[in-house]
Amino acid sequence: MPQFDPSTWVSQIFWLVITFGALYFLMAKLALPRLASILEERENRVTGDLEKAERLKQEAEEVLADYQKAIADARASAIAALKESANEISAIGAKRQAEFDAQLADKTQIAEDKINAARIEAMEHIKDVAVEVASAATGKLLGSDVTESKVSKAVDDVLGGKG
């Protein structure tokens, strides 16, 4: 086996030391620092991006909360405005109703007064007519004149409380 020929050992070990040493130097000074920096940079970048994403998410959530709050406020103010205008409308309605009721009551009063006056007047006319009719009837029946005051008194008695 050529492996057990000691004449080549020195040369093999000599070149092993040289090539391995050179490779070690190149790895330690060039390749590994570069790889390490690439990996570290990526990790930093990824961590940074994750933080940024987290921050953006938080911001979005805040915006959403603001938006929802604005919507709720708007809804509340709309409801308040609706309620207020409803109140106003019903107040106006109630006022008008009251005015109308008052007017109606006035008119009713006036009408009632007129009716009363007319009735009283009518009653008075009825009395006169009754007195006349009664005196005429008695005159014809009895053949004698009856004094107007007597007739009036009798009519008053008949009409009684209705006068």
Place this chain on the structure above:
Amino acid sequence: MASGSIDPMHQFEIYPIISLQLGSYDISFTNSALFMALSAVLITGFLVYSTRGRALVPGRWQSMAEMSYEMVANLLRDNVGSAGRQYFPFVFTLFMFILFGNVIGLVPGTFTFTSHIAVTFALAIVIFLAVTVIGFVRHGAGFLRLFFPHGAPLWTAVILIPIELVSYLSRPISLSVRLFANMVVGHVLLKVLGGFLIMLGLFGVFVMPVLVSIQALELLVGALQAYVFTILTCIYLHDAIHLH
């Protein structure tokens, strides 16, 4: 590849490309050295070229570079903890060097430098010595507690200490022989099957699927052995830093 006379050991032959002499030592730049250098160049090229864009969202090549980085980093963190971070460049270099050595060696016509015991043992003994030094530097003489489990009855020391000592001292051997043997056996098997296929001529098509499967298996073995070598290094580091 000449049919008829196929020597499965020929592929492990080391020959000089540039003959060099340092004192009385032969330090020729050989085919083994060529593939070590090629591995180093390919690893560096791969890692540097793939990360040139420093892309936030990695492409395929950058993903592979990052995966290799994170795999070794996780391996070290899981086995050694944060104290092992300072050894990360070494462990990473070790893993990539063995992985590329194993995988490049599977390309027909190339040379697998990890199939030589001199290379694997040199790596293993350096790790062994480094781990031992780290253990003594961190714990002083207390590192010797590694050879006697805490809480065991005192009289068991007679048995346990020799066993632990032998198992500790055999680490560089098991570490290096495991990688070396796996690589040699895999390549010999591939070579023998390949030679068999050529000898069969047209009937070789029946052996082809087997050869392809073995090739796939060897790819797995190559990656797995690099991983095993690395994870054992991490476990030894753990022992030196945390004492069991």
